[in-house]
Amino acid sequence: MASPPFLFLLLLLWIPLFAAAPDPTAKTYIIRIDASSKPSIFPTHYHWYTSEFAQPTAILHVYDTVFHGFSALLTPDAAASLAGHPAVLATFEDRRRRLHTTRSPQFIGLRNQHGLWSESDYGSDVIVGVFDTGIWPERRSFSDLNLGPVPARWRGICQTGVRFTANNCNRKVIGARFFSKGHEAGAGAGFGAIFGGINETIEFKSPRDADGHGTHTASTAAGRHVFKASLGGYAAGIAKGVAPKARLAIYKVCWRIAGCFDSDILAAFDAAVNDGVDVISISIGGGEGVSSPYYLDPIAIGAYGAVSRGIFVSSSAGNEGPNGMSVTNLAPWITTVGAATIDRNFPAEVVLGDGTKLSGVSLYSGPPLNGKMYPLVYPGKSGVLSVSLCMENSLDPATVRGKIVICDRGSNPRVAKGLVVKKAGGVGMILANGVSNGAGLVGDAHLLPACAVGSDEGDRIKAYSAANPTAATATLNFHGTVIGTKPAPVVASFSARGPNSLNPEIPKPDLIAPGVNILAAWSDAVGPSSLESDTRKTEFNILSGTSMACPHVSGAAALLKSAHPDWSPAAIRSAMMTTASLVDNTMNPILDESNENRATSYDYGAGNLKLDLAMDPGLVYDVTDADYINFLCAIGYGPKPIEVITRSPVNCPTKKASPENFNYPSIAALFPTRGGVTTKTFIRVATNVGEEASAVYRATIEGPKGVAITVMPGKLMFSEGVRKQPYYVTVRIDEKNATIGESGSAFGAVTWTDGKHVVRSPVVITQINQM
Structure with a gap:
């Protein structure tokens, strides 16, 4: 038996190791x-x-493929020292x-047993990695019926965890992982790794999706046919x-409460x-503040590591539109995608007591109002912002019941406003833009x-309510699904816009794709409104966003990769x-939903997919890689800084x-203001990937008034031995x-055509204030 003095000494050594209070200033650093x-x-x-930089208990992740280094929980002083x-x-x-x-696959040009679906065998054997909130694997969208064996080159795993077993992977969902160490360290106050962590009452510590977003994006990219x-x-369909x-x-990199x-x-x-x-699909972006330089942006760094190995990376442009310079995920090796409508709508109607009918949209599927008129009230007339926005606990039941x-x-989610109204005793809601x-x-x-209505319609409804403060009435009608809506596509008002805030020489977004009212698979862990009080279960949900x-x-890239396995990520994007x-x-030209004017390259990039x-x-x-x-x-x-990105x-x-x-499919010509007559010349190199090796392409030009765009040479001649041809674009x-x-x-364009193909590059002419 040890003597008491020895035990006392052992206790003194033990206490600092295990009982020391954690440093509240510690944060996660990469x-x-x-x-x-x-x-x-x-x-x-x-x-x-672990020997030279940080204690083993502090290290969260070690990176050795797209990035060399580690992430760790450190104090600011320790990080500065490193x-x-x-x-x-x-x-x-x-x-x-x-x-x-x-309906969106048909809207972007895909047809059963024809064209790209047929040529690519529907993307068979291409592996799409989805970075999101996980997956609800039991959905019919993820069936592996009649699929062949898992591609032999696959080296991944099916990571098990809460309510997720190895049987949840199959020949369709061939692998699944979850990443939570950064979340657990950063989600709580101070030492989140000790006191914070995953809230397992609402979240699964596994690849299972407690949010629905990941299930939706995964099935949008690669879901099976579901009748x-x-x-x-x-x-329905x-x-x-x-x-x-x-x-x-x-x-799974995103968690329901704390994000990603x-x-x-x-x-x-x-x-x-x-x-x-x-292919990697990542509907994540932003963070707080202005976009970081590429060497301080882990999404840009990770994406470069993927693209340099031939992996296509697509990312959402963000939902901060229609504000200019709001687009995110700006690195030139990432394909940045904005959102557009499709030709399907879910019309609803506001009918006012004076007989006025105003169009809107809704996905409400409960008991209808059946034409009954109810008193109409606009609480926002009080001038209190929280009340006009129907924030939590802002509505007086005596006023809205x-x-x-x-x-x-x-400010708060659209569906949350409806819940606030319902809790206060309201029978319906008109959501005004x-x-x-x-x-x-x-x-x-x-x-x-x-029913959601546009800003003009909202103003008319408010004016009617104000003019008839005690007698205003209304009802809501719901008209289901309408196919063939015109015009479509239209650039979604929320879709983030250019120019590129880091490097305006690279126009962003790159293009737009369907992102409004998209039907796709959903998680059983949450109702279709995503509100905690929503106990409804649904196999599918309809969402909007550049996430969609x-x-x-991403799915399009999988099809093109399957049809053209030798194409690089840049060629696929091009x-x-x-x-x-x-x-x-x-x-007619694509319109901007926010103002119903003609959209531009800042809104849609090169156009609609x-x-x-x-x-x-x-x-x-x-x-x-050398070009990058x-x-x-x-x-x-x-x-x-370059080595931080490229690893070399x-x-x-x-x-x-x-x-x-830079050999981008679009061209940005930047000129100083008060520059008078100014000229700039750019070079591009075109590669012939058509079946006809001996092809001749001729250029046509679109240019705005006062801007002259010329191309030299005006004709590109390709042959079996000459697959690449340079040309020069001069903008005056x-x-x-x-x-x-x-x-x-x-805005203008340079378009090459050989009589069969039409190859268009937008030209963006921008004047920049000189300091």
Whole structure:
């Protein structure tokens, strides 16, 4: 038996190790390491990291594929100290990100047994990695009936956890993982890893989806054909993803309450590349504040690591439209997708007591009002913002009980406003857009009779209510599903817009795809409104957002990858962009939903995804790793920041290239204001991927008034031995006579055609204030 003094000494040693209070200033940091600096004495990088940089208990993730380094829970002082280490290339604080929240495949040009679906065998054997909130694997959309064996190159796993077993993976959902260490460290106050963590009363610590968003995006990209699909009768028909036979690999990086953390997202990129995915779909973006430089943006870093290995990465543009310069996920190796409507709508109608009928939309599927008129009230006339927005606990039951309530859109979720009205005793809700949303409407599965209306309609309803404060009445009618809506597509009012806030030389977004009122699979863990009080269960849900547009492009990339396995990610993106459509189903130019004016390249990029043409684009603009590095040098990044992104040391040339000469499918011409007559010349290299090796393409030009666009040579001649041809585009602006819009921009295009193919590159002309 040990003597008492020895026990006392042992206790003194024990207490600091286990009873010391955690440092409340500790945060999660991501540390980028120069992997080549590892001393040979250490068998692995992990041994080196834990010996020299951080305690093993502090380290969350070790990265060794798309990124070299680790994430750890550190105090700011410790992180600052590490930044001075000669082997550390960069340190950056972990950030929280947010998700960008049946008929659409046909709308983008896919047809059964014909064209790209047939040529690609519906994407069979292409592996799509989905970074999101997980999956509800029991859905019919994820059946593996009649699918062949899992591709032999697959190296991933089916990670088990709460309510998720190995049997939840199959030949369709071939792998699933979840990443929570960053979330657990960052979600709680201070030492979240100890005191915070996953709230298992509402979340599954596994790949199972407690939110619904991940199930929806996964089935949009690659869901199987499901007959008799609908949401409460809305959008009834055959549901299907864009690439119905593609395989799914699920990477749960987002959690229902706390969102998505950079350290977990980066770990998912590392795993997905090692696992063998072909496409990565990531409907995540933003964070707080202005977009970070690429070398401080883990999504950009992880995406580069994937794209440099031939993996296509598509991401959502964000939902902060119609504000200019709101687009996110700006790296030139990411395909950035905005949202558009399709030709299907869910009309509803507000009927006022004076007989006025105003159109809106709704997905309400409960008992109808059957034409009964109810008193109408606008609580917002009080001037209290929380009341006009129908925020939690803002409505006086004495004012709204038994009435239809007008609520303004904004701040809290649209469906939550309806719940506030219902709790206060209201019988229905009219959700009125503000000026920024204009006529842009999305359907919601409300818990009470509700109809969303545009800003003009909302103003008319409020004016009627104000003019008849005690006698105003209304009712709501619901008209189900209507196919063939015109015009469509229209750029969704919420879809984020250009220009690119980091590098306007690269126009973003790249293109738009269906993102409004999209029917796809849903989780049983949450009702279609996503409200905790919504106990309804539904196999499908209808959502809107650039989150829904992104997986359309991911599925499209899977089809193109299957049809053209030798194409690079840049070639696949180019095929989509240069064949995108600029007209709606009335054959008129695509409109902007927010103001009903003609949309521009800042709104839709190169246009609306049109897959019946992308399979055979004729020419593509390809990009190599060397091109990306030259671009990073051109925008002023030094060797160290570039190595953070590319993982390899680089030396930029003394004479840097112009970033506008990056071989992108679109062209941005930036000119100073008060520049008089100014000229700029750009180079592009076109690659012939058409079946006809001996092809001749001729250029046509679109240019705004006061801007002259010329192309040299005006004819490109290809042959069996000459598959690539350079050409030069010269843009000359006469500021005095140029037709420049309020945004300081004008828009044109260079189009090449050989009589069969039409290859269009938008040209964005922008005037920039000089400091």
